[in-house]
Amino acid sequence: MEQKAITFTIDGVEIKGSPGQTIMQAADEAGVYIPRLCYLKDLTPHGSCRICTVMVNGRSQAACTQPITEGMVVENNTDALDEHRRNIVDMLFVEGNHYCMFCEKSGNCELQAMAYRLGICAPKYPYLFPQSNVDASHPDILIDRNRCILCGRCVIASRDVDGKNVFEFVGRGPEKRIAVNAEAKLSDTDIDVTDKAAQVCPVGAIIKKRVGFAVPIGERLYDKEPIGSDIESKKNK
Amino acid sequence: MEKPKLATTSLAGCFGCHMSFLDIDERILKLVELVQFDKSPIDDIKEFTGQCLVGLVEGGCANEENVHVLQKFRKNCDILISVGDCAINGGIPAMRNDLSIKECFEEAYLNGPSVYNPSGVLPDDKELPLLLDKVYPCHEVVKIDYHLPGCPPSADTLWEALVALLTNKPLELPYELIKYD
Incomplete structure (x- = not known):
């Protein structure tokens, strides 16, 4: 029925x-x-x-x-909801170490694109410059926790799609970070570069090695059209 | 009527934003019709000659001299603009912010792979400005009126913003001109 x-x-x-x-x-x-x-x-x-x-x-x-x-x-x-969204994006920028100028994800980054869409020129909160780390132990993938926004996509993708449970959150509040299911390093897990978990990061926190800067500036995902344009264009058809 | 004055400076920056400013190319001829350059590396005037309408600040604050210059700019400019990612979020110099000053000095003057310093002396002349505990974005030191992000902001971004301000038009940058890289 x-x-x-x-x-x-x-x-x-x-x-x-x-x-x-x-x-x-x-x-x-x-x-x-x-x-x-x-x-x-x-x-x-x-x-x-x-x-x-x-x-x-x-x-x-x-x-x-x-x-x-x-x-x-x-x-x-609405203006109120845009203001609310701007506040969240501002907080995400000051809570991490987001160096867009040398990030491989720049131009294809959803956090950056969201800030562009919302017209943010500078966050209104003071920068925290937290201590963070990079795990580049795996031959094909690296984790840069400076850029992680704790969205949980990699956790869910690894658990539900890959069936590997490679990632999980540890700690609470400002201590919260993404951890790997191994003694210490990403290279000790069974993650593979073709796993869903390696494709879903919205920012440059989980990136594939040796593919950065392949697309020239001006031709990247969000260089010309704001994020969400693909969905909005459906309406006009 | 006298032309309004424009001042620029580079604090803890790489001068890349000033280079990008020069990329306005022949439009600089139109710019000199709109403004007169005051204190700026472009004309090499070292001190303010009077109140300026617009001040462009490149770079964040890494040492006490940066702070003094920035405070002078705030005092002498009606509209102060942070230009580029270093002015807005500290940029590359801010990568030292999770290290102590001691660790920075030891890496730069004692332990770095290319350092030759057999006496082991660290720079300690009273002529040298003291480093701040970390690199600060300009808007955390003085009030900043506008931010133009980018590393560097494109010549078009700088041009559009300046012309809008100098001709009393609202500063509304199109999507393509707000970029963080």
């Missing part, structure tokens, strides 16, 4: 989704971009970054985890 479509609105525009979908899934299909950092299609949503916060019937909810219901009123593109 076919289930009935669910109708709701985002910023006053009527959207149709199917039962069981989250706001994010229905919005993506309809060509409405809700900004996100930790959410990635095909991975179990983690709901940790809070960039995708939208107002649902007047209350804030994470669009990546909240299921759609009939007649729900969602606000996404």
Whole structure:
């Protein structure tokens, strides 16, 4: 038996989704971009970054985890929510050591692209310059924890897709970091460069060796078009 | 009417932002119609000759001299702009921020792979500005009015921003001109 479509609105525009979908899934299909950092299609949503916060019937909810219901009123593109998103991105920049000028991920980085999209020229909070480290022990992959935004994509991908449980979070609060399931180093785990976990990092924290700077400046993912343009272009078709 | 004045300086930067500024090429002829250069490495004027409308600051604050120059710029410029990633977040010099000053000195003057210093003396002349405990972005030292990110910001970014400010137009940069690399 076919289930009935669910109708709701985002910023006053009527959207149709199917039962069981989250706001994010229905919005993506309809060509409405809700900004996100930790959410990635095909991975179990983690709901940790809070960039995708939208107002649902007047209350804030994470669009990546909240299921759609009939007649729900969602606000996404508002000044208040953009300000909230800007604050989170500002905090992510000052809590890490994000040196875009020499980062291999620059131009293809989702955090950087989100800051561009939100028009951030400088974060409003004081820089923390935390102590962090790099694990380059693996022959094909390296972890630079300076750049990690604790989105959890690698944890989920390694657990659910690769079935390897290579990554996990350890510590709490400012001590929280990504750890590997081995005595000490990434090279002691069974991660492979073809694993999903090695492809999903939104920033330059988990990168493949010997492929950096392959695409020239001006032709990278977010050089000309803001992040989310691919989803928004669906709507115009 | 007298032309407004423009001052520029490089603190803990590499002069790359000034190089990028020169990349405005022939537009510099239009710029001198709009402004008169004051204290700046471009005309080599060492001290302020009066109040400036716009000050461009490249580089963050790594030593006490950087702080003094920055404070002078704040005092003498109506609009102060952080130009480039070093001014905005410390940039490459800020990579020393998770090391102590002692470790930095030992690496630079005693233990570094290319160091030849048989006497083991560390620079300690009162003429030399003291290093700060870490490298600070300019807006953590004085109030900054605008930030132009980039390493360096492109000539177009600098040009658009300056022309907007000098012709009393709102400073609205298009997507392609806000870049962090």
